[in-house]
Amino acid sequence: MIPFTQYVRGLAGDDDLARLDGPFEVPIDVLAAEALRASGPALRFQRPTGIDLVSGVFSGPDQTQHREARPWSRLALGLGRDPDATLVDLLETISDLGPTGGNPEPTYAGQAASETAIEVQDLQLPQGETDTWPAVTLGVASISTADGTHWAPVHGSVVGGDTLRVRVPDALSTLVADGTTMTIALGVPPAAITTAYLLAVTEQTATPIQSCGVTGTVPLVPTNGGLVPSATEVVVETTVVDRQPDFRSDRREGWEYVVASGPLSLSVERVRATETPVIPISPVGRPLADDIQLTGLATAATLYHRVNNYWGISPVEWVMLPAEAELGICFVASDVLYGGFEWQLANILFSFSSLFDTVVIVDKDVPPQDFGRVLADVWLKSHPARDWTFSEPDAPAATRPHYRRDNETGSRLYVNAAWDPRWKETYIAPRVTFKNSFPDSVREVARVLWDEPHTGPEDTTESGSPY
Numbered sequence: 001m002i003p004f005t006q007y008v009r010g011l012a013g014d015d016d017l018a019r020l021d022g023p024f025e026v027p028i029d030v031l032a033a034e035a036l037r038a039s040g041p042a043l044r045f046q047r048p049t050g051i052d053l054v055s056g057v058f059s060g061p062d063q064t065q066h067r068e069a070r071p072w073s074r075l076a077l078g079l080g081r082d083p084d085a086t087l088v089d090l091l092e093t094i095s096d097l098g099p100t101g102g103n104p105e106p107t108y109a110g111q112a113a114s115e116t117a118i119e120v121q122d123l124q125l126p127q128g129e130t131d132t133w134p135a136v137t138l139g140v141a142s143i144s145t146a147d148g149t150h151w152a153p154v155h156g157s158v159v160g161g162d163t164l165r166v167r168v169p170d171a172l173s174t175l176v177a178d179g180t181t182m183t184i185a186l187g188v189p190p191a192a193i194t195t196a197y198l199l200a201v202t203e204q205t206a207t208p209i210q211s212c213g214v215t216g217t218v219p220l221v222p223t224n225g226g227l228v229p230s231a232t233e234v235v236v237e238t239t240v241v242d243r244q245p246d247f248r249s250d251r252r253e254g255w256e257y258v259v260a261s262g263p264l265s266l267s268v269e270r271v272r273a274t275e276t277p278v279i280p281i282s283p284v285g286r287p288l289a290d291d292i293q294l295t296g297l298a299t300a301a302t303l304y305h306r307v308n309n310y311w312g313i314s315p316v317e318w319v320m321l322p323a324e325a326e327l328g329i330c331f332v333a334s335d336v337l338y339g340g341f342e343w344q345l346a347n348i349l350f351s352f353s354s355l356f357d358t359v360v361i362v363d364k365d366v367p368p369q370d371f372g373r374v375l376a377d378v379w380l381k382s383h384p385a386r387d388w389t390f391s392e393p394d395a396p397a398a399t400r401p402h403y404r405r406d407n408e409t410g411s412r413l414y415v416n417a418a419w420d421p422r423w424k425e426t427y428i429a430p431r432v433t434f435k436n437s438f439p440d441s442v443r444e445v446a447r448v449l450w451d452e453p454h455t456g457p458e459d460t461t462e463s464g465s466p467y
Contacts, residue, residue, distance in 0.1 A: 001218045003112070003231035004187045005278055007078045008054055011042050014083065016074065017054070022047040028126040029135070032056065033286035039065055042074065044278070050124025051234070052278040058138075058190070058290040063371035064324055070369050071323060072297060078190025087300075087318050087368045094301035097195045097214045099207050106210060109219035109230035113272045120236060120268045121161055126281055133157035133165075137253065137282045138290060140196045141168050142183040144226035145175055148208025151196045154184060155253045155284065155291075156263075164238060164266040165245060167252075169259050171205035173243060180240045182266060183225025187233025187279035191217050197298040201258045224269070233277040238266035251285040254295030254327065257399045258355060288323050296321040299353055303330070306352055307345065316345075317364045321356065322371070328401035329358040331374055333366050336418050343389065346414035357398035359414040382417040389414050 002010070011017040018041045024031065028045055032055035035043050042056035058078070060071030069083070076085040079093050125134035134157065141154040156166030164184070176182065185192070195214040199205050209215055209227065221230040224237045242265035252261075282290040300319045308314040317333040330349055336342050346359040362377045382388060390411040397410060435443070 001189050001191055001229075001231070002078055002080060003189055004233055004280070005231075005274075007190055008042075008044065008057065008278060010077055011057060011074060012044075014077070015041070016069070017042040017044055017057075019044045019046055027128050028053060028055075028281070029128045029283040029286075032281065033283040033289070036283070036286065036288040039067060047124070050122070051273065052276075053126060053281050054278060055281050055283065056290065057280050058193070058282075059288055059293040059323070062288060062324055063322060071293060075190060075194070075293070075297065079194065080191075087320065088304075090297065091301040091304045091318070094194055094198060094298060095305045097191055097212065097217065098198045098202065099204055099211055100213050101211075103211055104213060104216040106215040106227070107219045109221060111221040111223075111235070111272075112231050112274050113233060113235040113277070114274075116273050116275070118271050118273055119161060120158055120164070120271050123158075123234065123271070123273075123279075125158055131157070133159050135281075135284070136164065136166065136184070136186070137284055138186075138193060138280045139166075140185045140188050140192055140228070141166070141172060142185060142223070142226035142228050143172065143176055143180060145208075147206075148210040149226035150175060150205060150207075151192070151199060151209050152205045153193070153196045153200050153253065153255050153291075162268045164236070164268060165263060166266060167256065167261045167263050169200050169205050169255075170262050171203065171259070173262050173264065175206065176240050176243070176264070178240055178243060181225045181269075182238050182240055182264075183223045183228055184236040184238060184266075185228040185232040185234070186236070187277060188229045189218050189231055192229045193280075194294065194298065197255055197294045198301065200255045201295060201298045202302050203259055205259075233279050234271065234273045236268060237270045237272075238268050241265050241267045253282070253284055254289070254291040254293075255298075257327070258295065258299065258353070287326065292323045292327060295355075296323055296327045299327070299355060303332075303349060303352055307332075307348055310348060315341075315364075318368045319349075320368050326400055327355050328398060329360065330356045331360050331362065331368075333362050333364050333368065334418070335364050336361070336416075342416045342418060343414070346389075350412060354396065354398055355400045357395070357401055357410070357412045359412075361414065361416050361418050363418045377417045378415060380417075381419060382415050387416040389416070 039061035045053040061067040072090050073083040076090050077083045127134045137155045139154040141152050152169050152172040154166050154168050219230045220227040245263050245265035304319040307316050315335040320331045321327045342361045349359050390413050393411050395412040
């Protein structure tokens with residue numbers, strides 16, 4: 001388990017985090033959104049008052065631009081993997097954090113957020129240009145029931161000095177009543193926030209964390225609301241005062257496009273923090289935001305696990321919901337086992353998630369880190385008249401694509417960008433490479449010329465000619 005502050009220091013050590021000194025004339029969420037749009041590093045906002053904030057720590061560069069890092073590299077580091085870990089390694093690591101079917105033995109440690117007792121307004125959470133109140137994002141809500149502790153993602157606003165108005169999955173709302181104690185944890189280890197998102201997108205919020213793999217990874221500590229990671233930066237203990245407040249927000253975190261959510265009004269009872277707290281924020285509603293990346297990776301991990309257990313074999317190499325497409329499209333690399341398999345695979349993916357309305361199937365050997373190759377295979381291997389298949393126009397509308405604003409249904413689409421298994425090898429054009437494009441003699445001359453140092457245009461032969 002990597003504590004959040006250690007994770008942030010690790011990003012800084014990898015030159016993947018920039019420090020900005022306040023005060024800031026431009027709203028922090030605007031700066032965070034601009035850094036994401038430009039595929040910049042994660043940002044740490046160091047302020048003379050209030051706590052430090054960081055953005056972009058769970059996101060990454062735009063895959064449509066050439067970058068050495070991958071969108072999942074930062075989260076891979078936070079989950080204890082190498083930043084160069086493959087997408088499949090990360091998806092399997094995320095899956096291991098969720099329900100295990102058993103009861104792993106939890107580990108416990110002392111509470112890090114015990115140095116100071118402060119007011120919630122002392123946090124000075126960011127407030128956007130059009131926001132009425134400071135925003136709470138990338139939080140983990142924790143409640144305790146007879147079955148154990150339940151986690152879910154939470155976001156909302158600080159209203160006045162002692163009130164939070166937040167949104168949580170409906171599955172968590174059904175477990176509380178007026179007067180129930182709930183703890184909001186901010187700045188939790190990456191494994192904890194990932195688990196909360198995973199439970200939400202798989203609609204397993206009612207599963208106690210005592211039955212999840214995260215308990216064997218993240219040391220816990222009890223609070224009045226339930227167990228939270230012991231390394232949590234800020235612990236806010238609250239009481240539910242209204243389960244149906246008049247609270248609306250035009251913006252939703254990424255997980256809210258997967259499961260139904262509702263508002264709660266909470267009374268703040270106590271706030272504790274570490275000596276020098278730092279917490280993550282997300283510019284909700286902006287492209288490439290942290291909450292979108294977490295939602296996409298948690299959903300991809302779920303789909304990868306489910307489709308590879310559907311047939312009793314594992315034909316799928318990887319699944320990806322790119323944040324660049326706002327999660328509205330699903331790419332899957334798979335063996336095409338037989339004619340019509342791609343149609344069956346696409347329909348299974350549609351039945352497992354309502355985030356996207358397009359599925360693109362590429363060959364198993366296509367690497368997910370080379371997004372240009374993924375997109376090129378759509379152009380190279382799929383003909384719109386033959387390999388693009390639309391459903392009837394009354395298919396259920398996907399929840400994430402925002403180009404459909406009239407709430408009407410439309411068609412779903414799957415694109416078969418994989419070679420037909422019935423084709424003979426001689427039918428498939430070879431990939432154009434240096435090796436198969438030139439004879440051996442020409443390649444050898446090219447290598448010699450390439451390896452010889454170039455001494456400049458003034459070099460001449462004995463005759464005075466540069467040739």
